[in-house]
Amino acid sequence: MDNVQGRPVFEARNLYKSYGGLRATDDLSIQLETGKIHALIGPNGAGKTTALSQLSGELRPDDGQVWFDGQDITRFSMPWRARMGVARSFQITAIFDDFTVAENVAVAVQSRTRHHFSFWRAVSRDAGINQRAMALLEQVGLGGFASRRAADLSHGQKRQLEIAMALALEPKVLLLDEPMAGMGPTESNQLAELLEKLKPDFAILLVEHDMNIVFRLADVISVLVNGAMIASGSVDDVRDNEDVQKAYLAEGY
Numbered sequence: 001m002d003n004v005q006g007r008p009v010f011e012a013r014n015l016y017k018s019y020g021g022l023r024a025t026d027d028l029s030i031q032l033e034t035g036k037i038h039a040l041i042g043p044n045g046a047g048k049t050t051a052l053s054q055l056s057g058e059l060r061p062d063d064g065q066v067w068f069d070g071q072d073i074t075r076f077s078m079p080w081r082a083r084m085g086v087a088r089s090f091q092i093t094a095i096f097d098d099f100t101v102a103e104n105v106a107v108a109v110q111s112r113t114r115h116h117f118s119f120w121r122a123v124s125r126d127a128g129i130n131q132r133a134m135a136l137l138e139q140v141g142l143g144g145f146a147s148r149r150a151a152d153l154s155h156g157q158k159r160q161l162e163i164a165m166a167l168a169l170e171p172k173v174l175l176l177d178e179p180m181a182g183m184g185p186t187e188s189n190q191l192a193e194l195l196e197k198l199k200p201d202f203a204i205l206l207v208e209h210d211m212n213i214v215f216r217l218a219d220v221i222s223v224l225v226n227g228a229m230i231a232s233g234s235v236d237d238v239r240d241n242e243d244v245q246k247a248y249l250a251e252g253y
């Protein structure tokens with residue numbers, strides 16, 4: 001399988017995960033395609049984070065499989081999946097506060113290129129790394145902040161930086177866990193614009209509570225309740241679905 005539009009580059013098949021008597025993931029199957037944002041929503045405790053952790057490799061399912069690029073990766077660790085091209089943003093990256101914005105991205109680029117120190121090649125290699133870091137910063141809209149200390153960025157800009165660092169790994173799949181959390185409307189709008197811009201090149205899974213963002217960005221929405229998927233389809237399909245409305249009303253949304 002490859003990165004051709006319209007084919008699932010990433011797939012979960014019949015995942016199950018229980019904690020004691022509680023089914024946190026109940027026969028979950030989901031497909032992600034390049035060029036699409038697939039939102040995973042559901043009331044509190046529905047199992048969204050548990051599902052995402054099984055997709056990223058942080059958590060082993062009790063049963064079921066995860067496939068990426070035509071390969072069964074169920075037993076692959078999170079770092080291994082990240083190297084292959086499955087990036088979970090906001091978890092796999094850590095910002096160094098005392099580094100500049102550009103240095104943070106350069107470190108991520110360096111880890112990707114498995115830079116081996118060589119006295120003669122160091123300068124030219126570093127020039128390449130810095131160029132790549134700058135290109136990534138431009139891509140996420142932080143081009144003008146390259147020499148700023150990372151600690152001095154706003155909350156929203158830090159999220160943009162984290163995305164640049166995730167992109168440094170050259171992923172095909174982006175797993176985003178509530179990227180808008182803690183943001184005001186302006187920052188949240190900026191991040192939404194960035195995700196729209198990135199969309200054509202990636203298969204994106206978006207776990208998000210903000211329904212305005214979900215309805216704006218998602219091509220496909222899947223709804224989890226008690227670990228099971230009760231609906232999956234277009235924005236209109238899901239918005240009009242009675243079971244979905246009931247599930248959300250029951251939670252007082």
Ligand SMILES: Nc1ncnc2c1ncn2[C@@H]1O[C@H](COP(=O)(O)OP(=O)(O)OP(=O)(O)O)[C@@H](O)[C@H]1O
Nearest residue numbers: 019022023024042043044045046047048049050051
């Ligand atoms: N490590 C764990 N041990 C026991 N129970 C757990 C564990 N992790 C999650 N759960 C339970 O599994 C269920 C699903 O939790 P999960 O965090 O995946 O839901 P969620 O949809 O992400 O919730 P929220 O929207 O509140 O973040 C919940 O009932 C939760 O209490």
